[in-house]
């Protein structure tokens with residue numbers, strides 16, 4: 001059962017989260033000419049996230065940051081692990097993708113800022129990490145934050161990682177994917193996608209929103225295909241949820257081109273903050289359960 005019973009821990013964390021921090025991470029990540037999975041920018045973008053998350057970990061003994069080397073392409077995924085205490089064998093996963101794409105070209109100099117897709121998701125997760133570590137939160141389950149490589153070219157990074165977790169018999173309790181969190185294109189605030197996800201976990205996520213962000217409105221929709229990395233985990237039989245920024249038909253028209261910029265989202269990250277707070281509540285409520 002998905003009990004929501006950690007208000008005294010979660011509520012203070014949510015109030016510490018700031019849209020300005022999320023915005024700065026979006027600006028920094030979208031400053032790379034591109035983050036395509038085969039270019040220098042793509043390798044540098046991965047290293048930037050590794051360094052950023054390492055700085056947030058700043059020597060916490062039970063927090064590690066590693067890069068996952070993929071077969072067949074140079075861009076690495078980044079995995080931060082917050083080791084659990086007395087229920088560490090059970091793992092909670094939250095992810096977004098670090099790569100970007102411009103469908104017009106794949107060269108070293110092709111511009112693909114990917115501010116919404118998916119710097120926004122990485123930035124939402126990074127602000128969750130910041131407040132959880134700053135408050136010295138110690139989970140009972142293990143929590144893994146993953147910045148996936150090569151999502152845009154067929155979910156390659158998450159497919160390899162999800163397969164390895166399955167092969168290694170890792171007990172993944174649940175997975176949340178944040179892909180595009182900052183373009184407010186629809187009437188409602190958070191849209192829970194129902195295909196390639198788990199219905200029971202989606203109900204839990206909906207309850208997290210009504211409990212911790214009661215002014216927000218919730219919609220639902222379907223992608224119709226494996227539209228982000230949650231589909232890789234779903235394929236391995238793990239429960240996933242994909243809270244998304246808009247309804248399908250109103251999705252950000254600027255993605256996958258030079259126009260996917262922070263400026264084109266109003267140079268603010270108020271929408272992404274909702275997703276960062278949802279990620280924090282998901283991580284702490286699931287992470288705090290004992291064996």
Ligand SMILES: N[C@H](Cc1ccc(I)cc1)C(=O)NO
Pocket residue numbers: 117118151152179222223227228244247248249251255
């Ligand atoms: N296809 C997805 C973007 C995407 C995801 C969901 C919806 I609805 C519309 C668009 C992608 O490019 N992810 O990186």
Ligand SMILES: [Zn+2]
Pocket residue numbers: 117152255256
């Ligand atoms: Zn995309």
Ligand SMILES: [Zn+2]
Pocket residue numbers: 097117118151179180228
């Ligand atoms: Zn994406």
